[in-house]
Amino acid sequence: MSVALSRRQAFKVMVGLGGTVATGLLPKTAAAEEEHPAHPVAPADAIAMLYDSTVCTGCKACMPACNEANGLPADTLLSGGIWDMPTGLNAQTKNIIELYQDPKSDEFAFVKKQCMHCLDPACVTGCPFGSLKKSDWGAVTWNSSLCIGCRYCEVACPFEVPQFEWKSWNPQIVKCEFCYDQRLKKDLEPACTAACPTGAVIFGKRVDLLAKAKDRIATAPGKYFEERVYGEHEAGGTQVLYLSSVSFQKIGLPKLGTTSIGHYATKVTSHIYKWLSGPIAVSGVLGFFIRRNWNRHELERLEHEKQSGFPDQL
Template sequence: MNILTMPLTRRQAFRAMFGLGGTVASAILPMKAIASTEEHPAHPVAPPDAVGMLYDSTICTGCKACMPACNEANGLPADTLLSGGIWDMPTGLNAQTKNIIELYQDPESDEFAFVKKQCMHCLDPACVTGCPFGSLKKVDFGAVTWNSSLCIGCRYCEVACPFEVPQFEWKALNPKIVKCEFCYDQRLKENLEPACTAACPTGAVIFGKRDALLDQAKGRIAAAPDKYYENRVYGEHEAGGTQVLYLSSVSFQKIGLPKLGNTSLGHYATKVTSVIYKWLGGPMLMAGVLGFAIRRNWNRHELERLKHEKETGFPDQL
């Protein structure tokens, strides 16, 4: 494997930054981040094995059965801070919550709707493109997963994601990035559907192949055109397409889904990161050279000190 494209572990990254091989880091970062826009087309196509979720807000009763199911499957403790340690009561996605049901309510009318939030598993995720060490990756079934051994905690993924999904473990000594991974390791690999869709009692969120879910969503719209907002499926084209699809009776922006264009976020992110890392390449290369020189001089000093002690029997105080 070429050293310019091989993944970098967390330990190797820190060693590189502090001068123990800085030249390697200065070479890897620009090469890893500067990807061609051809690798991130403006309008990507879903992989053949892409799975997804279809969430229909008009069916959801807000029972939140999906939340404890998600916590149990992912080994996450309940967020009981606001309830005084009594029950799970998160205010949003956080380091203990990968999936949440939220309520939109218009204070001036009777309009309300529930919404389920988790990772959207974009067809071309900005978080994956923005991660300089490749700790976020799109794997089988199109699931976006996180690799702890490659993460350095830079939180670029948090900045890149327009859905504000990746969360940082601020209270942990060795913090992780927390996000929905489609229950990839826990269930998808065992040919099981994600815990949240399996637990939903009303079928408000269902699991399946993305193309089949998209057809089903359009079928629901055709059967009841007055029921759904703008007669469209959110996620079909937004941000280049996502694998989590939404139907709603109220504006998607009202239930917290951002208004996005149809161009892939990864396509945009590539243009930004290519400029950033291109211009960071010079300073990083200089830092690597200086780190190498410091290390070489330190080793030389240690050899001279040991030689002095051996010849004189006295420690070198310099």
Template sequence: MNLMAIPMSRRQAFKVMIGFGGTVASVVLPKPALASPEEHPAHPVAPPDAVAMLYDSTICTGCKACMPACNEANGLPTDTVLSGGIWDMPTGLNAKTKNIIELYQDPQSNEFAFVKKQCMHCLDPACVTGCPFGSLVKRDLGAVTWNSSLCIGCRYCEVACPFEVPQFQWDSWNPKIVKCEFCYDQRLKENLEPACTAVCPTGAVIFGKRDALLHQAKDRIAAAPGKYFESRIYGEHEAGGTQVLYLSNVSFQKIGLPKLGPTSIGHYATKVTSKIYKWLGGPILMAGVLGFVIRRNWNRHELERLEHEKKTGYPDQL
């Protein structure tokens, strides 16, 4: 609808401008304006009840049993484009795939390893920090979930996530953000483990408390010196720590896990935004004061206009 084509009085136009200005003021000020680096420590500590997955690539056989289990638990359709409609064959995480098994292979050295990819459920998730309206939330037990009623489709979460996990439904008229949510609503609430860990036949991915899985991973490293890359656990410290942990016999970067420091991404982000909003605080406060004055004067004018009409019987033209 073209508002410019609708005839309106100056009074009506002024009302539209006031209403539009109030809407903009209430909507465009994002949630991170309230955040500070203190709320996002550089090295967050996992809560005692934090759950996690431990994936050991040396045990994974690439059977991909976890993939259809994930689809079934989350009501996701199969991605059969590459297979001509025959079987599920995604090329990576996408709008139909929350969990995938991929293969790294070096034909020259014959080095290979499988890797399971899904949301990392960071202790201080960059996607949560980057979401301006709080549609992504770090829930109890540590699951990062998405609320469709608050999402505006800005896709800041896609940009913020260093693991490139959140995916946008480009082919939908009402698109959603698709990502692993630890089967939070489907299984965790019922005290059940995520679908992918429940069906893994070799125990390549297991579920439990984060502290317990870290101890188990360190025991595996100690029991087999030289077996695991750099004798370390990916996710113990990366990006402030994650709740999906990895053991691998090849470089983590080779299997697609980014090289990250121990500092939380959210901490970096809020150091920047806190400075921006500090300098914007004055103009925003002034805009709020002016808006209040305009609204007060407008209400007073409306009362005077009504009194004038009541006394004279003629409308007061603005």
């Protein structure tokens, strides 16, 4: 059966769209800005991880533990199929230990990379179909049934965390989800924190871990970079917190302001829609008149067919 549209059918579709485009595109900007405050406050029961780079020995025990908990195969491409050797976060790696080393000095530090679970995640704000969401306790989770593979989350994330399964015929987004389904729902801590032999990364409530991090800074003056906790305020705050003896930027953590990315996004879109409100309103008015004129045209056509006995082939 043919599915080709006649000119009349195609025009009807365009007229129908024209009449509704104005109301469909105008957002509720006030509500959006309330949903994305500049400086979000973490709930009292928000979970978190605290990673102390000065305690990490680079053993990488957290990596196979993460793979096992999430059913991920080892990335053995560079090792010729022998051992897990990813070069960064990818479709097979949700958690990785990397090494920073200054070739001109003896300065070095390990760093753990995974999803930061922001208080107001840019990936959630950027996802058009809600496949990414902030779940119980603050874990940012991903729903495969809602994902269309647009990869907006990759573009939005300032930490470059979400990864795309390029090799799969049905690609998915891969990122740390705090072992939400695998362990948190069973009252178990994430696999990486459970496996760490030195306590370099620990799990608990965000408020408690912040207090612990600040206590470490207070008891060891000069040990930690800038004597502050990365993630307390960056991008509105994150639920993965860092302590380091070297610059956070040197170990790959971006320099960010204290305003949440989601708040920036709603500010930008509110201005865009404000500027577009005039043209959208005009298009709505035009759509109304086009629809009215088309209905009148249809009545005249039917009357003409009735009088002549021949159908109009417009």
